Amino acid sequence: DQQVKQNSPSLSVQEGRISILNCDYTNSMFDYFLWYKKYPAEGPTFLISISSIKDKNEDGRFTVFLNKSAKHLSLHIVPSQPGDSAVYFCAAIPPGNTPLVFGKGTRLSVIA
Amino acid sequence: EAQVTQNPRYLITVTGKKLTVTCSQNMNHEYMSWYRQDPGLGLRQIYYSMNVEVTDKGDVPEGYKVSRKEKRNFPLILESPSPNQTSLYFCASSRPRGGSYNEQFFGPGTRLTVL
Numbered sequence: 062d063q064q065v066k067q068n069s070p071s072l073s074v075q076e077g078r079i080s081i082l083n084c085d086y087t088n089s090m091f092d093y094f095l096w097y098k099k100y101p102a103e104g105p106t107f108l109i110s111i112s113s114i115k116d117k118n119e120d121g122r123f124t125v126f127l128n129k130s131a132k133h134l135s136l137h138i139v140p141s142q143p144g145d146s147a148v149y150f151c152a153a154i155p156p157g158n159t160p161l162v163f164g165k166g167t168r169l170s171v172i173a
Numbered sequence: 174e175a176q177v178t179q180n181p182r183y184l185i186t187v188t189g190k191k192l193t194v195t196c197s198q199n200m201n202h203e204y205m206s207w208y209r210q211d212p213g214l215g216l217r218q219i220y221y222s223m224n225v226e227v228t229d230k231g232d233v234p235e236g237y238k239v240s241r242k243e244k245r246n247f248p249l250i251l252e253s254p255s256p257n258q259t260s261l262y263f264c265a266s267s268r269p270r271g272g273s274y275n276e277q278f279f280g281p282g283t284r285l286t287v288l
C-alpha cells in the first residue's frame with residue numbers, strides 16, 4: 062500500500078516555462094515532506110522540504126506547496142532549465158522513529 | 174568533504190556467490206539505511222539502522238543482511254545473491270530525528286548485476 066504517490070511517471074516542459082510535479086499522500090500523520098532530485102549515475106540529492114505546519118516554502122526557482130486537506134503537495138520550478146532534467150522523488154517523514162517514505166519518482170525533461 | 178561512499182560502484186556476479194557492498198559516511202550520522210531502485214518501483218528501503226548495533230527491516234529485506242558495528246559503516250551483505258537482486262543500490266545517512274527533519278544524504282549508488 063503506497064503511502065506516497067507520484068502518479069505521473071514523466072513530464073516534459075519547455076525551457077523557461079513552469080514545471081509542476083505532484084505528490085499525494087495517505088497518512089495524515091506525516092510531519093515533514095521533502096523533494097529529492099536524481100541525475101543518472103548519481104545518488105538522490107535533497108532539494109527542498111516543507112513542514113506540515115506550513116503551506117509554502119520557497120528556495121530560489123523552487124517552491125513547494127502543501128495542501129493538507131487534500132493531502133497533496135507540489136513542486137514548482139520556475140523558470141525550468143535544461144539542467145533541471147532529472148527524476149524527482151517526493152518523500153514524507155512519519156512521526157516517531159520510522160523511516161522516510163518515498164514516492165516512485167517523476168522524470169522531468171526540460172526541452173530547450 | 175561531507176559524503177557517503179559506497180564500494181564497489183559496479184559489480185557483476187553469479188547466483189549464489191556471497192558479496193558485500195560497503196557504505197561509509199563521515200558526517201557522524203546516527204541514522205543509516207539501504208535502498209534499492211528499480212524501474213517503475215522508485216526507491217524501496219531494504220534495511221535501516223538508528224544507531225550502532227541497532228538495525229531494522231525496511232520494505233524489502235528478504236535476501237539481505239546488514240550490520241552496524243561502527244557508526245560510520247553500514248555494509249549490505251547478500252549471502253546468496255539471485256538474479257532478482259539485480260538492481261541499483263543506494264546507501265544513505267542522516268542526523269537523528271527529534272524536532273527537525275532528517276534530510277538524508279545519499280551515496281553515489283552501486284549497480285549490481287546477478288547472472
